[in-house]
Amino acid sequence: MMKVLVFNAGGTQVLHTVDLMHAIRMLNRQVARVLDAVPGRSFGPHPLPRSVELVTYIYARWVYEATGRTAPSVENVLRRDRYRCGYCGRVASTRDHVKPVSHGGKTTWLNLVAACLECNGRKRDRTPKQAGMRLDIVPFIPTPADLWPKARVRR
């Protein structure tokens, strides 16, 4: 049986997979909508789903208990810091180790901030102090709600 990915509302957070019939029931009950479909294929009135998205955001505590904490990936650090550079406040596209890895800095939430390409390049493998740069934000460990705020949910 074909498996279908189930995303939380907002379409960025994978919750789990269900089999196709389960996904179709979700579509019929209108608790989910098709996010990605197999081109040219349908199942009853629906495009044949590869992935579906919940209509309503759920706070999936069990997802995090199963997988541990959310990882401080580049995307997640950018999300936590709302895509703003921690040094200059402009749009960020990279993740900076506040204390560089070469100085023993760890890849953890508390040692990572979003940074624009320019600031990241200027700082290099120096601490903010060594680089003469001021960090304007205090890194924190985000909750899932910090990363996927309800405000982002499309209805």
Ligand SMILES: [Zn+2]
């Ligand atoms: Zn910057």
